[in-house]
Amino acid sequence: MAKPGTARRVFDPLLNELVAERDTSSDRIRAKLTDAYDWCLCELCWRSTEYATAVGARKFFKRPRRENAHAVPLTDAIRVEAQKEADALVARYERAWKGEFGPYEPGRMVATYCDIVEMRGDCSVEAFREHVEQRALIAAWARHSNLLAVTRLPGQPKGAAxxxxxxxxxxxxxxxxxxxxxxxxxxxxxxQYNELIEKIWTAQAGNLLAWDIEAHVHVKREAYRQLQAHKSPTRLIDDLLAQGTMSQAEIARRLGVSRQAVSAAIKRRSQKPMAVN
Incomplete structure (x- = not known):
């Protein structure tokens, strides 16, 4: 049975048309998706969520009347069409910075055609062009087909979660x-993981940029590393030993534990029975 939800049609400025949008029935998921930075990051580590990966894996199909759907290739004509649109937007953006359309036009164009999080505070013409060209290409491609977000991850079989x-x-x-x-x-x-995240943000507040998605990834990765080093150092020791260039003292300094703890973990590791095929 499908989950209950509210469907509505909203205007997508990227595709220049109305698209269907359905609200999730989960308050937890709704709260996560409204976070400009954490919406794409795993709750338990720093990696991207499966949903964020699937959103980026766009598919373009077209279904002619009385025929099966088929993939639409990216042709040179589509590229030329997208480039013309991008050049026109960039030209308007340059004029907007000169004040020809009022003081708010540059910000409006950035909010409409760009991802503010990915721009990382760089609102230059070059950064605007980089974002607009990609979006214009997707929009032009979608006008010649149907733009779909995949419902499963790349490489996963049909029927997977x-x-x-x-x-x-x-x-x-x-x-x-x-x-x-x-x-x-x-x-x-x-x-404990969330507590470590808060501590790292507090300790490195002067060095981290809260609006930079890479800073959020760095904090979550560092918190995960510290948590694993404290809760299960053996896993990290195995990874460091695999590099073959670190002594026990260097591993201890890297993990923030004593050399004796590293030695004991290595000893336990060597005493584990070998798997027999």
Missing amino acids: KPSKLYCEAHNPRRSDEARRAYQRDKRFAP
Whole structure:
């Protein structure tokens, strides 16, 4: 049975047409998707959620009357059409910066045609062109076909679980046995993980840019590393030993633990029985 939701039609400035939009019935997911930065990051680590990955994997199809749907290739004509549109927008943006359309036109164009998070505060003409060219290409391609967001991740079989809006592929418990074990292992420490994130933001407030998505990824990655080093250092020790260039003292400094703890973990690792095929 489908989840209840509210469907409505809204105008998409990228496609220049009305598109269907359906609200989720989950307050938790709705709150996550309204966050400009964390909407695409896993709840338990720094990786992108499956949903964010699927959103980026656009598909272009066309279904002629009484025929099966087929993929629409990206032709040179579509590229030329998109480039003309992008050049026209960039030319208007340059004129807007000169004040020809009022003081608010540059900001309006950035909000309409660009992703403010990805621009990272760079509203120059070059940055605007970079974002507009990509969006103009998608819009032109979509006008010659039907733009669809995939309902499963690339490479996954038909009938697989839908992409998760909360977790990455490595933490989605419905994805695989390994992912379920990772979910169960890290879910227990979710409060400590969120606490570490807050501490890192506070400690590095002068060096991190809150509007930069890369800063959010860095903080979550560092919090995950610290949590794993504290809760299960053996996993990180194995990764460092695999590099083959670090001594026990260097590993201890990297993980923030004593050399004796590293030595004991290595000893336990060597005593584990070898798997027999």
